[in-house]
Amino acid sequence: MTARAQSEMDANAAGADINHFPLCAARRSHRAAINAGRADAWSCWLTRRLALAVLERTTQYLATTSDLAQRAPAQLRGEAMAFERDAAIVKTARAMSSTPPAVLQASAGAAELAERLTIARDRDSFRLELRGQGEHGAVGIVNRDELQRVLKMLHTAVMQAGWLAVPVPSEAASPAVSGETKPTPH
Secondary structure (H helix, E strand, C coil): CCHHHHHHHHHHCCCCCCCCCCEEECCCEEEEEECCCCCCCEEEEEEHHHHHHHHHHHHHHHHHCCHHHHHCCHHHHHHHHHHHHHHHHHHHHHHCCCCCHHHHHHHHCCCEEEEEEEEEEECCEEEEEEEECCCCEEEEEEEHHHHHHHHHHHHHHHHHHCCCCCCCCCCCCCCCCCCCCCCCCC
């Protein structure tokens, strides 16, 4: 990465509009448009592998850094995390807006393949750094609630793409659902 690209990323860190994280579905990837419609806009393609890894690892990371989850008894930590996540979604709801399709389309040609997402704790916030194959990327500082919102948006896009679909059992493995009785061997 050039020094210029790193300085651009650092300069944009505090001002990245992570709440505008529209994902455009494709067959094997999603396009993330960060700061869409602004001069510092950047977009990338998130592969299925990267998106699922981000969801899994970031959810685990949030659980280990949650004061609420750490104070809860072990058998209730999952519920504490769900409560924290739901509260974060409510708190960030007013910041959400729809990005016009024309703005998203304008970023499509410049999108590059994302290679990694790094999340580091920065006192009471989290520093997100999304890097592509080229020398560009996006950096943002978000609070815990905003990080929960980003994960919710990513999870929704992953679900819509069918990347978390449960395999449907075959007919041979499923029980018959008819009014007829089947003979049972004795």
